[in-house]
Amino acid sequence: MTVSTIHPAGRGGRRRRVTALAGAALVATTALAVADAPAASAATPDTNATYVFVNRHSGKAMDLWEWSTADNAPVNQFARNDLAVQQWRFVSVGSGYYQVRSVHSGKVLQVPDANNGSFLVQATSSSSNTRQHFRLADSDSGYVRFINRHSNKALDVWEWSTADGGRIAQYDDLDGWNQQWQLATVGGTTPPPTGAWPTPTGQTAVNGTVAVSGTYDGGMRRFCCIGDGGQEEDQDPMFRLVNGATLQNVIIGAPAGDGVHCEGSCTLRNVWWEDVGEDAATFRGSGSPTFLVDGGGARSASDKVFQHNGAGTLTIQNFQASNFGTFYRSCGNCSTQYRRNVVIRNVTLTRPGNTVAGINTNYGDTARFTGVTIVNDSSRAMVICRKYTGNSSGNEPTQVGTGADGTNCFYSASDLTYR
Known part of the structure; x- marks a missing residue:
């Protein structure tokens, strides 16, 4: 019997059939697996x-x-x-x-x-x-x-x-x-995160920025301290991630400086900020970087939690934050501007809090929201999506509107839960 691996056709309509020892071995192995699988x-x-x-x-x-x-x-x-x-x-x-x-x-x-x-x-x-x-x-x-x-x-x-x-x-x-x-x-199987914060397994003293390449697992230790806990611009970050790096299982104590800087695509998984300094994390890089924040939480960000200065798409999921100004902000006055996209899903945000996301419509930014739970906001005062006209001159951007519009801000009433 001839064993072959079949692949789809090219756009010209031909169907390719590849026969080789390696392909035969692969298909033979698959056939055995199928034979042993339950119906x-x-x-x-x-x-x-x-x-x-x-x-x-x-x-x-x-x-x-x-x-x-x-x-x-x-x-x-x-x-x-x-x-x-x-x-x-x-x-x-x-x-x-x-x-x-x-x-x-x-x-x-x-x-x-x-x-x-x-x-x-x-x-x-x-x-x-x-x-x-x-x-x-x-x-x-x-x-x-x-x-x-x-x-x-x-x-x-x-x-x-x-x-x-x-x-x-x-x-x-x-x-x-x-x-x-x-x-x-x-749908409905994973509740948004809320409640108790993790207890540190120990503490690591930080005297300057920690450079991260590859994957750095902190083992749920508290890393402290850098900066003075204020809102001054241009503070050093506690962690700086090169393009493609992952930081996980870390608790960042106060003062936290400027938190985490991602110089390109990065993943922050199960990272917690006990008291945000300038920002919890800043995302940089040109081209089409992708950033993921998965799990974790942040408290006491008098300005912003997440600052997006570079290009690309940031996804924030399974996260909780409380007592903040703006949860996510696309930079309104960076010297180099880009179109930026954010996806915010399965998060719990507890007031005080002013804005979930701020974006620049003139650069084509988009913000998409699903599974957002807002706590202690009976008056519905927290703005879900705040729209600005950004600039590259360093001036304060001009607000031009709020709310869902199907062009830049994407959500409906079913995407929001208040409790």
Whole structure:
């Protein structure tokens, strides 16, 4: 028997078949794993659940590109973040078929025609349109395939892409890993963080900035102290992270100087600021850096918690903060300005607090909010999204508005909880 690995076609329509000893070994191993796996259960989705669809090959999620609400907007893959743009619900149309509806846009998945290689889009719901009907076919290990009723073809990560923005198309049902999807349930399962702060396991004296490359794990020790605890500009940071570095499991004591500086893409995981000095963290770098703050908390930031001076996208999730001025600020008067994006999800913010996010609309900044819980704000005084006209001259920026607008500030009432 000839063993081969099958990949999707190029854009010209050819389907590539690669046969090699390495490929044969890989497929043979997979075949053994499949033989030993328990039989998959019938692929019947819960129409009351909200799902994220994660591709088995790429590990990325089905994503409504650029948060579009327009008909015929592309549906691609992107790193999983569980935001509304990656959330989907099944709507039964009978006979085992379903429409797949976006939580963000309210539109449904649709294939344009019956041709191999046609890219997946969203469209206004029409229950009689069979191009919007999908059934789920079981694969092994709990994965499923989406089979379209009109074309009888499977949804396929095109050309076996592993890149953010990789297109999703339809192709003959070959049951390849790029056609297999995990149905991960989301929504209401992870409460926003709140409550007790961690107890330090010890204390480390800091006399100057600590340079971090690679991953630095502080073991939940308190690092102290630097600076005078004031709001003076240009204080030294306690930690400076080079591009690509990770700082985790750290408690930053007071005085904290200017907290943490990221000189490019970085990850701050389970980092706690007991008393913010100038800022908790500042994010720098040109190009398209990506920054992640995952877990942790900050207290007593009389000005800002997170300051975004460079370009790129900052995601803040599973975080708590109390007694602050502004939770996130895109720099309003830096000498070099960029378009900046922030995603704030699953956070608990306790007043006193003035503003969740401040952005510059003239540079095209965006702020997206989901799962934001605000405590002690019965009068709804905290501004969710404050908009400015920024400048590069060093002058104070001018405020031009507040609130959701579908262009720069993205949220709805369901994204906010007050208690």
